[in-house]
Amino acid sequence: MKDVFEFELERLNLHLPRKRISLAEALRMDRPHVVTRSGKVHVFDRRELEELAGMLGEDEREGLMLPILIEMDPMLGRGAARISGRLEAKVVGKILNRRGDELIIYRPEITELRRRLPTTTCYAFVGGAR
C-alpha cells in the first residue's frame, strides 16, 4: 500500500515541465512548447504569450518563466495556492487586480486565472502538511 501512495504522489507532478522556458524564448519559437516530466509536449497558445508580453516590458520578458506555476500547498489550506516569483506575481496580479511579490490566491481567482491563461499556467502540488 505504501508503494501505491508513493506512486500516486510521484504521479501528481508528472505534468510539470522538465525545464521551464522564458517568455522571450517562447515568443521566438515557431511552436512554443515545453516537454513535461512524463515526456509529453505541452504547447503554449500564442495568443496567451502575446497577452503576457503586453503586460511586461521588453527586458522583463527574459525573466518570466513559463508555464507559471500555481503552487497548491496543503499548508495554505484547501483551495489556496501560491504564485512565486516577482514577474509571475506581477502578471497574475494584473489579471486578478492584486499586488505583491508573492501572491496567495483562492479558488475563484484560480478559476479566473486558468480561464484567462489555460496553457501558460499549470498546477504544481507542493510538499505536505505534516
Place this chain on the structure above:
Amino acid sequence: MAKPTEASPTRMELMNLRRRLSLAQRGRDLLEEKMDALVVEFFDIARSVVRARAEGLKRLAEARALLFVCLGQKGTVETLQSARETEKDFEVEVSSRLVMGMEVPQVTVVAGERPVSERGYGLYTTGAVTDAAAEKFREALCLLCELAGLESSLRIVAAELERTKRRVNALQHVIIPDIRTRIKTIEMRLDEIERDNFVRLKGMKTLRERRK
C-alpha cells in the same frame, strides 16, 4: 469500519506506523488539492461544452431553415444535385493539449471559408439562398467538431476525477483509520507492558526490603 491488521507491539513498529500515517495524510491532502483542481477544470470544460452545443444547435437550426427555403425556391431535385456536386474537402486537425497531465483532444478545423466558385456546385441551378445554407452548414460543422473535442475532454477529466475521488476516499475512510487503530493498539499494548514492568519492579523492591 476498517478491521485493523495485526502488528507486533514494538516501538519500531509504532514509529513505522506513525511515519505511514503522516505519509497517508500528506497523500490525502495533496490528492484533495488535485481533486479541487480537476473540479475547476471539469466545470470550465463543461461550460464550454454547453456554450458550443447551444451555438452548434442554433447554427444547425438556421441552416435547416435556409435549406427548406432553398428546397422551396430551387426544387428538391436541383438542391440534391447541388449537394452531390459539392466538393467535400472538410479538413480537421486533431491535436492534443494537456490538462493536469492528461492528454485531451483538441479538434481544429483547418479548411477555411471557401468562396462560392470553389464549392463545386453549379451556379445556374443554385442561388444566394443555397450559398447561405451551405455557409451555415459549414459553420455548424465547425462548431460540432469543436464540440466533439470538448466532450471527449470532459469524459477524460471526469474519469480522472472519479479515480482521484476513489483514492481520496480509500485514504480517508480505510487506510488512515486502519493505521490509527493499529497505532492505538500498539500504544495500549506498550502502556500495558510498561505497567507490568512497573508492578514487577515494585514487587522486587518490596521483596528486597523484606529480606533486609
